[in-house]
Amino acid sequence: MGIRLLLILLTLWVLYISVRRYIRRREKNDVNRQNKIADNMVQCKFCGTYLPESEALKNNSDFFCSKEHLTQQNHDH
Ligand SMILES: [Zn+2]
Known part of the structure; x- marks a missing residue:
């Protein structure tokens, strides 16, 4: 047992x-x-690199991979 x-x-x-x-x-x-x-993938409007939305910089409705690209894009306008 x-x-x-x-x-x-x-x-x-x-x-x-x-x-x-x-x-x-x-x-x-x-x-x-x-x-x-x-981790939604977004595209940098300046260079076209794909990166997670959490790492991207958002400017209005546009995304950028770095601060440099964000400012360069703004200078073009
Ligand atoms: Zn970029």
């Missing part, structure tokens, strides 16, 4: 670990998906 109880506990433990690992992997995938949506 003791060995059977031990086997049942072991099976439950393995199931518990598997389920936990499965849930954690699913959560990680969800976070990755959200990051991709948040």
Whole structure:
């Protein structure tokens, strides 16, 4: 009886670990998906380089990869 109880506990433990690992992997995938949506790629209006919106400089509705390009673009007008 003791060995059977031990086997049942072991099976439950393995199931518990598997389920936990499965849930954690699913959560990680969800976070990755959200990051991709948040990191929307935008194009520098001056040189055409693509960069994440979070790193880009915004001027009205235009995006720039650096402060230099933002000011150079403004000087042209
Ligand atoms: Zn640029």
